[in-house]
Amino acid sequence: MPAFPLANRPQSAARYDVIGEYSDSSDKFVKHVALLDADEATIRNHQNVPVVHMGPPLERSLEVKANAVGSVPLTNDERKEIAAWIAEIEDEYDHAGIGREKWEQYVIHPPWEDVLDSNRTIRRYRKYSCAGFVICAYGEVEIHLLSTNDADLPAIDFNTLQSGYQINRDRLDRLERFGVDGPGPWHIVLAGYVIHALNRSDHEIRQGPYVAQPGDERFG
Numbered sequence: 001m002p003a004f005p006l007a008n009r010p011q012s013a014a015r016y017d018v019i020g021e022y023s024d025s026s027d028k029f030v031k032h033v034a035l036l037d038a039d040e041a042t043i044r045n046h047q048n049v050p051v052v053h054m055g056p057p058l059e060r061s062l063e064v065k066a067n068a069v070g071s072v073p074l075t076n077d078e079r080k081e082i083a084a085w086i087a088e089i090e091d092e093y094d095h096a097g098i099g100r101e102k103w104e105q106y107v108i109h110p111p112w113e114d115v116l117d118s119n120r121t122i123r124r125y126r127k128y129s130c131a132g133f134v135i136c137a138y139g140e141v142e143i144h145l146l147s148t149n150d151a152d153l154p155a156i157d158f159n160t161l162q163s164g165y166q167i168n169r170d171r172l173d174r175l176e177r178f179g180v181d182g183p184g185p186w187h188i189v190l191a192g193y194v195i196h197a198l199n200r201s202d203h204e205i206r207q208g209p210y211v212a213q214p215g216d217e218r219f220g
Contacts, residue, residue, distance in 0.1 A: 005220030070198025
């Protein structure tokens, strides 16, 4: 089912459909994506809905403002697999002792990154961006939403980066710890790309990943 901007009409949604939230400062710029944490709902524009997401930190049933929704029909078994995966991620954070250390769970580029033990042989936990968390959740059920290779990602400038992360140019160093370095342009997986990846037929979504296009940071 194609994705929808909710300004056009309400949209019915099911558990683990993808919710997109717009930036307050940029027209239809998708600043955040999350998974619906309810069995079913009819969602209207600007409605607060419960989600599981990488805020950071990883949170369940926190409400975010919905401005767009995208979905591919999931089977009950697929939803169970995603639920089990989320529980595994929570366990990893707890065992690593970073359950409440939100910035230790977060990365921007790449959209997910493994933190290994001191011997660099065993994964202690994985960091995610909000988009990376959604992409990996669907990847658990062999739905590969988006190509995340740098070569397949549009180059974005500082203004686009600022719309997504509300950072001043003189404080770019704050983003270095999350993998964003240098003067740009950057090849970063933005939240809007995930919504566009879902704006295809169910067959296309399951057949293979979407390749983001310039301008896909906005939707609607």
